Amino acid sequence: MKNRSHRRARPSQNKPISSPIRLLSIEDTTHEGHGVARENGKVTFVVGAISGERVEARIVKEGRQFNQAIAVKRLQDSPDRILPTCPHFEQCGGCQLQHMNISAQRHLKENWLAGQFRKLSLPAEMSRLEGQPFGYRRRARISVFVKNNHAQIGFRAKSSNEIVDIDQCQVLEPFLQDTYQALRSYLKGSALVAKLGHIELLYDNQGVCVVLRQSRDIQDADKVALNEWAKSSSVTLLWQAPSENKVSQHAVRHYVVDDLALNFQAQDFIQVNTQINEAMVEQAMSWLALSEDDVVLDLFCGAGNFSLPMAKRAGHVLAVEAIETMVEMGRLNASQAHLDNIEFIAADLTQSPPNRIKKAKITKALLDPPRAGALEFLPTLVRLKPQQILYVSCNASTLARDAEYLIENGFRVTKVCMMDMFPQTSHVEAMMLLQK
Secondary structure, three states: OOOOOOOOOOOOOOEEOOOOEEEEEOOEEOOOOOEEEEEOOEEEEEEOOOOOOEEEEEEEEEOOOEEEEEEEEEEEOOOOEOOOOOOOOOOEOOOOOOOEOHHHHHHHHHHHHHHHOOOOOOOOOOEEEOOOOOOOEOEEEEEEEEEOOEEEEEEEEOOOOOEEEOOOOOOEOHHHHHHHHHHHHHHHOOHHHHHEEEEEEEEEOOEEEEEEEEOOOOOHHHHHHHHHHHHHOOEEEEEEOOOOOOOOOOOEEEEEEOOEEEEEEOOOOOOOEHHHHHHHHHHHHHHHOOOOOOEEEEEOOOOOOOHHHHHOOOOEEEEEEOOHHHHHHHHHHHHHOOOOOEEEEEOOOOOOOOHHHHOOOOOEEEEOOOOOOOHHHHHHHHHHOOOEEEEEEOOHHHHHHHHHHHHHOOOEEEEEEEEOOOOOOOOOEEEEEEEO
16 A cells, blocks of 8 residues: 555635634725735735725635635724715625725726836826716616516626616716616516616716617517606607617717717717716817827727817818718718818728728827727837827726837827726726827
8 A cells, every 4th residue: 555645735726715803904905995915925805995994804715826805894994984875885886986985086096007007107197087976977787687576677796697676876877867766666566677688778968868678579569658658757768679789769869079969879889977078088189289280090989079079170080980880970970060071981990901091191199999909900000100199098908008019119108197987986097198
């Protein structure tokens, strides 16, 4: 028989463990609102704690590089801690930072951005765009789940696919909040709720619009009562069939920015924070300082949120978007604004660009890409030789990556701004100006 080793087997990494309560001093806060403690050089992330606090915490997962813990008792509160005003905060995954005052939230986001940009040479100061901390969101998507004749209507729970049944959402525009509460009350008492997958809420310059995404077909006769409610409440109600990617009904809406009316389809992407969007466009125009000598390339332009304001100031604008329906909407917007110095071009920016772009004598460029960033197009952009590039980003890590490429190819960062588009949440938007 072989000799048996008496050495204890090493536990697998990241295995859930049971541990005694430990006293931890919280030195920092992650951008998701969790505390950071250090013991003997090892980091512990503590849910339910923020910087400046002393807590009793239980380790729930131990890893080679860091531990995860949950605060079970706070012995000393941070001066930045406040009592969340939303009764659903502890369960709902929509907001992450309501337990911090708004000043601390913005300081946290600014520091996090600086950390993401640590490899870049930045200007001495980072500016901010700030708006109202609540009641700012002009669109939202609400989940619907029915089990055993009990309807859950709300958002996903924290770190879970479960639906938290909410009767209010304080970050919604007040008109949307009122509409949501009335609609929720109606659906809770209706058999229709079992045939819905989610609800989309929208508030713009035309008022409130609601899209009901059907998970199963609903007969027209069964829609009559809800359609009458919507009509009496001055709400535009749209029904999206299970087989549709978007509503087939004519659903053109509009909002105003820079004194321009921008038309869009009800389910098209628009910036959800009206106040910050207006400030963001105004700042972009200021930073670019456009003149009639400028030929501007607007990439990922949508229906013209930046393109049309730039066309009011520049000599010519080339606006590029992959979604053809939004390109058509952009052309409509330009026509209604009597702007004949702007071209909307449908093109996939992951592929070789059209000759119209290659031959243009671009002086300045603006990018507002999705979370994946714009790395695939950057070699083409560098070859176009713009003197300035303004980059608007919803993902700091891909912005940092793309900016590093541009710096390696002869640009430098001259301005950076943290835009608090989503107060009470961990989401951070940024604007960066790069100069040749």
